[in-house]
Amino acid sequence: MSGLITTPNLEQPDEFYACLLAVHEERSEEESQALNARLILTLANHVGAQAILEEALQVAKMA
Amino acid sequence: MFQDRYSLAFKLYPYMRSADQEAGIPVRHPVVIVGGGPIGLASALDLGRQGIPVVLLDDHEGIGMGSRAICFAKRSLEIADRYGCGDPIVQKGVVWNLGKVFHDNRQIYEFNLLPEDGHKYPAFINLQQPYFERFLFEQIVEEQAKGAPIQIRGKNRVDAVETFDDHVALEVMTPEGPYRLEADWLIASDGASSPVRSMMGLDFEGRVFRDSFLIADIRMTNGTFPTERWFWFEPWFKSGASTLLHKQPDDVWRVDFQIGWDIDRKEEMKEENIRRRLDAMLGEGVDYEIVWSSIYTFQCRRMQKFRHGRVLFAGDSAHQVSPFGARGANSGMQDVDNLGWKLGMVLRGEAPEALMDSYDEERRFGADENIRNSTRSTDFITPKSKISHMFRNAVLDLAERYEFARPIVNSGRLSVPCTYDGLSLNGEDALPGAPARTRPGSACPDAPLGNGFLLCRMGGGGFSLLTIDAEAPDAILEAGVTVTRLALSASDDPSGALAARYLGDAPSGVYLVRPDQHVVARWDHYDDTALRAALRRACGKEA
Ligand SMILES: Cc1cc2nc3c(=O)[nH]c(=O)nc-3n(C[C@H](O)[C@H](O)[C@H](O)COP(=O)(O)OP(=O)(O)OC[C@H]3O[C@@H](n4cnc5c(N)ncnc54)[C@H](O)[C@@H]3O)c2cc1C
Numbered sequence: 333m334s335g336l337i338t339t340p341n342l343e344q345p346d347e348f349y350a351c352l353l354a355v356h357e358e359r360s361e362e363e364s365q366a367l368n369a370r371l372i373l374t375l376a377n378h379v380g381a382q383a384i385l386e387e388a389l390q391v392a393k394m395a
Numbered sequence: 396m397f398q399d400r401y402s403l404a405f406k407l408y409p410y411m412r413s414a415d416q417e418a419g420i421p422v423r424h425p426v427v428i429v430g431g432g433p434i435g436l437a438s439a440l441d442l443g444r445q446g447i448p449v450v451l452l453d454d455h456e457g458i459g460m461g462s463r464a465i466c467f468a469k470r471s472l473e474i475a476d477r478y479g480c481g482d483p484i485v486q487k488g489v490v491w492n493l494g495k496v497f498h499d500n501r502q503i504y505e506f507n508l509l510p511e512d513g514h515k516y517p518a519f520i521n522l523q524q525p526y527f528e529r530f531l532f533e534q535i536v537e538e539q540a541k542g543a544p545i546q547i548r549g550k551n552r553v554d555a556v557e558t559f560d561d562h563v564a565l566e567v568m569t570p571e572g573p574y575r576l577e578a579d580w581l582i583a584s585d586g587a588s589s590p591v592r593s594m595m596g597l598d599f600e601g602r603v604f605r606d607s608f609l610i611a612d613i614r615m616t617n618g619t620f621p622t623e624r625w626f627w628f629e630p631w632f633k634s635g636a637s638t639l640l641h642k643q644p645d646d647v648w649r650v651d652f653q654i655g656w657d658i659d660r661k662e663e664m665k666e667e668n669i670r671r672r673l674d675a676m677l678g679e680g681v682d683y684e685i686v687w688s689s690i691y692t693f694q695c696r697r698m699q700k701f702r703h704g705r706v707l708f709a710g711d712s713a714h715q716v717s718p719f720g721a722r723g724a725n726s727g728m729q730d731v732d733n734l735g736w737k738l739g740m741v742l743r744g745e746a747p748e749a750l751m752d753s754y755d756e757e758r759r760f761g762a763d764e765n766i767r768n769s770t771r772s773t774d775f776i777t778p779k780s781k782i783s784h785m786f787r788n789a790v791l792d793l794a795e796r797y798e799f800a801r802p803i804v805n806s807g808r809l810s811v812p813c814t815y816d817g818l819s820l821n822g823e824d825a826l827p828g829a830p831a832r833t834r835p836g837s838a839c840p841d842a843p844l845g846n847g848f849l850l851c852r853m854g855g856g857g858f859s860l861l862t863i864d865a866e867a868p869d870a871i872l873e874a875g876v877t878v879t880r881l882a883l884s885a886s887d888d889p890s891g892a893l894a895a896r897y898l899g900d901a902p903s904g905v906y907l908v909r910p911d912q913h914v915v916a917r918w919d920h921y922d923d924t925a926l927r928a929a930l931r932r933a934c935g936k937e938a
Contacts, residue, residue: 372789
């Protein structure tokens with residue numbers, strides 16, 4: 333079973349990062365946090381596999 | 396002195412002096428049950444139907460006012476059916492399948508429980524708890540008429556218990572003074588604040604939820620609300636941080652407002668204040684009568700052990716959950732179903748006393764599952780930190796537009812029977828290709844059979860051997876325990892449900908099923924040695 337990808341995998345790292353910042357522009361901290369929450373849930377659904385999600389939580393916790 | 400702690404919905408068993416009160420030496424009974432709530436009544440019914448003499452003591456003379464539990468799950472109905480009173484319960488109850496979820500002033504989605512076909516009973520019914528208890532009581536009366544040795548003693552309050560290796564001694568208070576009684580086995584079904592538990596100095600640990608809920612059961616005869624479950628998160632009408640509206644029989648609706656922790660109970664319970672919340676929700680000019688109201692808070696907790704020697708705890712005395720998911724009475728019914736056949740076998744000398752340890756093992760496992768589920772629902776409904784509130788609302792916001800987020804919305808996961816995975820009484824799973832839902836430890840799902848249903852045909856109170864397109868003896872006797880065969884063919888159910896639920900890809904199947912209709916073991920053919928070994932194990936005769 334393949335686990336969480338922790339090697340580079342983004343097609344366009346700079347492009348993605350710019351999009352991520354852009355979506356938060358002109359938002360209050362509160363709104364940004366809510367947006368982040370929606371984003372996490374949306375990506376989590378795309379991943380689906382519980383084991384991989386748990387690995388991702390670990391990565392986020394340890395970094 | 397004798398004072399009622401609550402008023403009665405139905406007075407059913409007025410105090411009567413019993414011969415035991417005259418006895419010089421305390422009379423010993425095989426089983427004494429403390430508490431005549433749903434769990435005590437069901438226990439009396441289960442054991443009495445097996446011909447085991449039971450004495451049930453309750454400190455009141457009938458069933459308490461107030462609906463409390465309103466959702467009864469399929470499993471409870473199936474258990475009641477085996478006790479002979481499933482049908483009247485369903486006839487009185489309200490069957491519902493549709494639910495709507497709202498956030499603020501928007502409906503975010505609706506769902507249909509889409510019950511699976513080919514079951515005798517619906518997934519759920521709504522019924523006021525006093526009715527449920529009354530049907531159990533009426534069945535007891537019917538069984539008594541047929542000779543079941545059940546005694547119910549009203550206004551008999553247990554004030555002291557003393558435990559011994561082989562019995563329990565009780566002190567019972569009545570309006571005419573105290574008397575003593577002894578029991579080989581004591582079932583403590585005396586509710587969440589269990590006096591028996593306190594008298595024995597036993598723990599009841601868990602998590603307190605810092606929130607209060609105001610319940611109002613209201614009667615609306617010209618109501619326009621359909622038979623659906625409506626749940627609001629942060630409703631626009633501001634009557635609570637969440638609100639539930641749910642239909643009951645007799646034109647009564649359950650309304651449940653989450654009103655916060657720091658409240659003035661007395662103030663909130665004033666009719667004008669309850670009406671203020673209701674009016675905001677229902678709109679001006681809607682006519683209703685408040686049938687019952689109450690404020691409750693809750694904890695999720697359980698005892699460390701449900702068996703203490705000859706004392707068995709069942710129902711709320713052993714475990715308590717939040718009401719979200721309707722797991723209180725429903726899980727208590729599973730306790731009774733688990734306890735009844737085991738205690739019956741022990742008392743008849745068919746199984747060793749150690750079998751009762753499996754009651755503790757299995758029902759603690761069940762309680763943990765219920766606590767886990769109801770805690771998760773509660774955490775979703777009443778988020779306790781800023782970040783959990785943010786995630787909760789993120790789920791709701793997404794759910795309105797995207798289907799993927801809807802399974803995360805948790806306003807209560809409805810109670811289903813526990814599968815006793817990996818526990819001591821289970822035997823082998825030797826039926827390749829069969830579905831996981833009928834693996835050892837699981838409760839048998841129903842299936843249609845001609846004009847009837849599978850579960851009604853199985854067992855008759857004992858172990859059964861369900862064979863589908865497989866040969867086997869019609870009865871097997873092993874160390875005093877009989878197994879009765881139910882011989883079926885996949886073609887007995889043209890709808891295919893029987894085969895889908897019990898065979899999957901397997902051409903034939905042999906199931907050993909316990910009296911509580913949980914699967915012990917399954918095979919692709921009958922093997923006498925394997926069956927006998929599994930049976931001994933299920934009776935606690937083999938470690
Ligand atoms: C608001 C609310 C909503 C709920 N909704 C649901 C639901 O939808 N579905 C569900 O399954 N569950 C629900 N529940 C839970 C359900 O009501 C309980 O789980 C159920 O009543 C437990 O039954 P019991 O027989 O264990 O205890 P109880 O019903 O509490 O009965 C205990 C009995 O013991 C008696 N007793 C106490 N002390 C003594 C003594 N010393 N001597 C003699 N007798 C004594 C009491 O008088 C009482 O009759 C809800 C609970 C609440 C509060």
